[in-house]
Amino acid sequence: MIGRLGRALEATGTVLVLLVVWHFVAASGAFSDFLLPSPEAVAARIIDDALSGDVFASLARTVVTALTGFAAAGLVGAALGIGMARVRLVRWFFDPLVSIGYPMPKIAFLPVFLLWIGPNFASQVTIVAFSAVFPVAVATRAGAEGVERTLLWSARSLGTSAGQLLWQIVLPAVVPQMLTGLQVALPVALITTIVAEMLTGGDGIGGAMLGAMRFADSPGVFAGIIVIAATGFVLIRTMEVIRRRMLRWHAEAAS
Amino acid sequence: MTSSALISFDRVGHSYRSNAGVLVPALADVSLDIAQGEFVALLGPSGCGKSTLLYLLGGFVPIRDGEIRVAGKPVTGPGRDRGVVFQSFALFPWKTVRQNVRYGLERMSLPRAEQEARTARLIDMVHLNGFEDHFPLQLSGGMRQRVAIARTLAVDPAILLMDEPFGALDAQTREIMHEELLAIMARRPMTTVFVTHDVREAVYLADRVAVMSARPGHIKEVVTIDLPGRTEPGVQKTAAFGAYVERLWGLVKNEAVQAAAGR
Ligand SMILES: Nc1ncnc2c1ncn2[C@@H]1O[C@H](COP(=O)(O)OP(=O)(O)OP(=O)(O)O)[C@@H](O)[C@H]1O
Ligand SMILES: [Mg+2]
Numbered sequence: 001m002i003g004r005l006g007r008a009l010e011a012t013g014t015v016l017v018l019l020v021v022w023h024f025v026a027a028s029g030a031f032s033d034f035l036l037p038s039p040e041a042v043a044a045r046i047i048d049d050a051l052s053g054d055v056f057a058s059l060a061r062t063v064v065t066a067l068t069g070f071a072a073a074g075l076v077g078a079a080l081g082i083g084m085a086r087v088r089l090v091r092w093f094f095d096p097l098v099s100i101g102y103p104m105p106k107i108a109f110l111p112v113f114l115l116w117i118g119p120n121f122a123s124q125v126t127i128v129a130f131s132a133v134f135p136v137a138v139a140t141r142a143g144a145e146g147v148e149r150t151l152l153w154s155a156r157s158l159g160t161s162a163g164q165l166l167w168q169i170v171l172p173a174v175v176p177q178m179l180t181g182l183q184v185a186l187p188v189a190l191i192t193t194i195v196a197e198m199l200t201g202g203d204g205i206g207g208a209m210l211g212a213m214r215f216a217d218s219p220g221v222f223a224g225i226i227v228i229a230a231t232g233f234v235l236i237r238t239m240e241v242i243r244r245r246m247l248r249w250h251a252e253a254a255s
Numbered sequence: 256m257t258s259s260a261l262i263s264f265d266r267v268g269h270s271y272r273s274n275a276g277v278l279v280p281a282l283a284d285v286s287l288d289i290a291q292g293e294f295v296a297l298l299g300p301s302g303c304g305k306s307t308l309l310y311l312l313g314g315f316v317p318i319r320d321g322e323i324r325v326a327g328k329p330v331t332g333p334g335r336d337r338g339v340v341f342q343s344f345a346l347f348p349w350k351t352v353r354q355n356v357r358y359g360l361e362r363m364s365l366p367r368a369e370q371e372a373r374t375a376r377l378i379d380m381v382h383l384n385g386f387e388d389h390f391p392l393q394l395s396g397g398m399r400q401r402v403a404i405a406r407t408l409a410v411d412p413a414i415l416l417m418d419e420p421f422g423a424l425d426a427q428t429r430e431i432m433h434e435e436l437l438a439i440m441a442r443r444p445m446t447t448v449f450v451t452h453d454v455r456e457a458v459y460l461a462d463r464v465a466v467m468s469a470r471p472g473h474i475k476e477v478v479t480i481d482l483p484g485r486t487e488p489g490v491q492k493t494a495a496f497g498a499y500v501e502r503l504w505g506l507v508k509n510e511a512v513q514a515a516a517g518r
Binding site (some may be wrong): 063169 | 310313315332334335337341343345347348349350351358361390391392403406410412
């Protein structure tokens with residue numbers, strides 16, 4: 001009982017300390033309410049927005065954009081990574097592109113997508129997928145190149161055809177590294193979604209924050225930050241749980 | 256070569272391309288016939304090409320120089336007729352013990368009940384009852400190698416290829432595995448090619464020991480082991496056993512010295 005409470009306190013301690021400091025700094029009057037609204041005001045705003053349903057509408061829009069782009073990045077990145085590891089032509093073509101694209105700020109392509117697709121859901125999903133695809137492709141490729149040849153040989157001598165190797169051996173063997181790539185890609189997808197919403201307007205949290213700023217509604221801006229932080233936290237924790245479930249066989253789960 | 260042989264190596268060679276792009280010969284002019292049911296050990300210093308020879312026979316590495324025939328037909332790729340066990344176990348880590356053993360059976364058109372029955376029988380044979388739902392990483396080295404052996408035997412190969420299968424195990428476990436392997440062989444004889452650089456292991460297990468020379472490897476001498484009552488306890492302490500070990504040691508040591516000098 002004590003242990004559980006202790007662990008809960010440990011896990012939330014940092015957040016509590018920050019809230020208390022925020023409360024006293026705001027109450028001290030060192031900053032105006034406009035620059036730094038009190039945590040109570042921000043909480044009241046979040047509750048208000050939640051009650052009116054506004055927060056859920058923006059949040060749903062943001063999460064759907066982020067997860068759609070993330071899913072597309074996952075599929076394309078996995079295919080690209082395995083292709084680069086196993087097909088010479090694919091490697092020849094994409095290797096330089098990935099090397100150049102990986103460290104680039106992908107958001108620079110947003111104007112291009114806006115021109116081509118228009119300021120809509122599709123262009124937001126495209127920029128999100130484009131930003132998040134690189135870590136998945138790079139990690140999957142490393143995993144696929146590292147599949148032990150004795151695993152492939154064993155499978156072959158047990159009656160697996162060369163064509164079946166991909167589904168039977170390479171894909172399952174690559175799952176741990178692919179998940180690592182996806183875990184890097186998830187926050188990238190979320191960040192890109194918010195930035196794209198801020199740059200293009202629209203209904204998401206990013207757009208709502210931009211609207212609040214225009215109306216000098218500082219509790220609204222801070223409420224947006226907190227909702228994004230909480231959402232990111234939940235999504236990343238969910239991903240960790242999925243990883244643990246999928247890797248029950250893996251060394252990291254064996255203990 | 257004689258037509259009674261199940262496996263014929265016919266002037267087999269192999270070269271690897273080094274990082275600098277030059278061809279480095281690993282095997283040269285290997286010829287050897289292995290009869291049906293025979294247990295042949297390949298013995299030689301490190302780097303002499305034992306594994307390479309086994310991979311060529313397995314069909315994992317393309318044969319460009321010479322020919323290997325199994326039951327009269329040239330080897331062109333891997334096949335279910337040649338089961339393989341590696342030093343590193345090569346189990347599918349995402350599959351449980353049961354799923355690993357069943358893997359090959361799933362690729363044959365067998366009824367599900369038959370698959371289950373055969374899987375259970377094999378798990379029983381390698382004494383892993385109770386561990387069916389464990390993943391490989393939850394097992395000891397000896398248990399992992401038992402899973403690998405059961406997985407290979409499940410598809411009933413005529414030929415068993417083993418590349419230092421007990422090399423990663425501690426001495427005690429290795430001895431237990433030797434006895435179990437002989438017991439399995441007694442129940443279900445198989446033509447076996449067994450790579451090792453452990454002289455005692457070769458003498459204890461093999462009908463014939465092919466000693467390979469230093470790189471580029473070829474067969475230097477083939478010693479027939481004639482030990483009556485091999486499976487009886489204490490055979491390793493007999494004078495005959497000791498004489499074989501000594502003789503093979505002499506042959507291998509010579510090669511190992513040359514291999515070291517050639518570096
Ligand atoms: N993929 C490879 N590329 C280049 N050279 C290789 C490759 N595999 C093996 N060789 C070389 O070929 C020679 C024979 O290697 P092989 O693995 O067959 O020897 P081995 O007798 O099995 O040795 P060990 O007892 O150490 O396992 C060695 O000199 C090795 O360096
Ligand atoms: Mg070897």
